[in-house]
Amino acid sequence: MSPYARVVALLATLTMIFWPVASVSAFGPARSASAEETAAAPSPSVTRPILQETFTLSGSIGSGVSRVVRLQRYHDGDWQAVQRQVVATSGRYSFTVVQSSWRTRWRVLAPGIDDRGQDWPERVTEPRTLFGQPQAVTTSMPRSVRAGSAVRITLFAAPARPGRVLTLQRDSGRGWAKVADLTSDATGHATYAFRTRDVGKTRFRTVVREHHGAPAFAGPTAAVYAIGNRPVGVMAWRGDSLNYPENTLDAFRSAVRQRADFIEMDFQPTADGEWVLLHDDDFRRTTDVETRFPDRRTASPREFTLAEVQSLDAGSWMAPQFRGVRVPTIEETFDAIETAERLHGHRVRLVVELKGESAAEMGALYRKVVSLRPGWVSRTGHDDKAIFMSFEASHFDFPGAERTGMEKVAVKDEPDPADVHDGAFAQVHIHTRLLDAALVDRYRRQGAEVGTWPAVGTASVLRAAVAGVDYVTTDDVASARKALLQR
Structure with a gap:
């Protein structure tokens, strides 16, 4: 084979290798309108939502073109559309939803479209299953202190929701009364120093306020005994x-x-x-x-x-x-x-x-x-x-x-x-x-x-x-x- 023939053959081979990339780059994606492509499952703003809590599902359906997307929930054996929105060319979406049951399954669907002569196939995310979480609230403290001393009280609400208001209440025998409103940290905790006075028993409990639709909830009681200085x-x-x-x-x-x-x-x-x-x-x-x-x-x-x-x-x-x-x-x-x-x-x-x-x-x-x-x-x-x-x-x-x-x-x-x-x-x-x-x-x-x-x-x-x-x-x-x- 002559040197010229060898050069022609090499060019032909390279053309065969790189032609698909060149065609995508020059002419856009060669896709069939009937094809279905998948994207990552939507991400929730909270890992384990509380029943009735409002949160967001967000993600991307894939960049390329502005189009309508639908949020779907699996119910009675089928996917049912519950919300829709138009996304920009970035494909980013965000839906606000409520955890209405103990188990919900979500996905986002973008139907196929023809935009200016170019086919954009249907895209659908992987499903995301979320399990509702019951609320748990505790009030912790030492069981006993000397009368007149301070007792450190730890309030905790789960799942953790930073900034949620926790109300500390006490009962010394005349019914529940508010001690203080506190704000939970990133771990769901808050602390309060309570000074005892007389010898006796005081009960405490924590009430978490309503938060993004999650209802208010009262935890179980705990008690501290203030005992006298005389040894027992x-x-x-x-x-x-x-x-x-x-x-x-x-x-x-x-x-x-x-x-x-x-x-x-x-x-x-x-x-x-x-x-x-x-x-x-x-x-x-x-x-x-x-x-x-x-x-x-x-x-x-x-x-x-x-x-x-x-x-x-x-x-x-x-x-x-x-x-x-x-x-x-x-x-x-x-x-x-x-x-x-x-x-x-x-x-x-x-x-x-x-x-x-x-x-x-x-x-x-x-x-x-x-x-x-x-x-x-x-x-x-x-x-x-x-x-x-x-x-x-x-x-x-x-x-x-x-x-x-x-x-x-x-x-x-x-x-x-x-x-x-x-x-x-x-x-x-x-x-x-x-x-x-x-x-x-x-x-x-x-x-x-x-x-x-x-x-x-x-x-x-x-x-x-x-x-x-x-x-x-x-x-x-x-x-x-x-x-x-x-x-």
């Missing part, structure tokens, strides 16, 4: 019984470790004159007695020897890891508590409750405690390490009781407006269902410190504190101390 003691109910089997050595050790002020414990005698820890009238709830002694499953501990009692499993009822825990004796209990006190450098007082049948049993229990730990009780009956409790006032009337100086604790689980103690009891323990500030004050005027039981859960502990009690009896020592602002 924590009494471990049968030991640290939320975390360990009740009335066991582990429960008592944990109560000391968690720095309880008192440990409440229940004693009953055995058939051979020993004393063991047990609250109920029989062993069924807290041991495997029904398996080991089925014929005596409902029997009192007074019908078992110490050896039989200590053959029972007193831990598996609570959790497998406590399998094999035994019912402790009074001697084991006192030894374990003293060892824990030395280990943790913390002194605890004991509330020794008789789950018994007579004054004679109370006398026997008192003498047993004195024989084991003479220094734990005194004839003056003031700040003794061991004090004694019973539901029956008559149980304290054993022979010689008046000369012991024993500190006595009364228990009240029924209302008794005429009840007067006149200093006969060191403490009066009131059931939480009876608790109110007036009753606490009445017993205190009679010379008794006042406790309450069972203060289970932080709210119950704090209700007792604002009622003015001296002690709360609880199954969770660590949480109670935290709620009561104890170090």
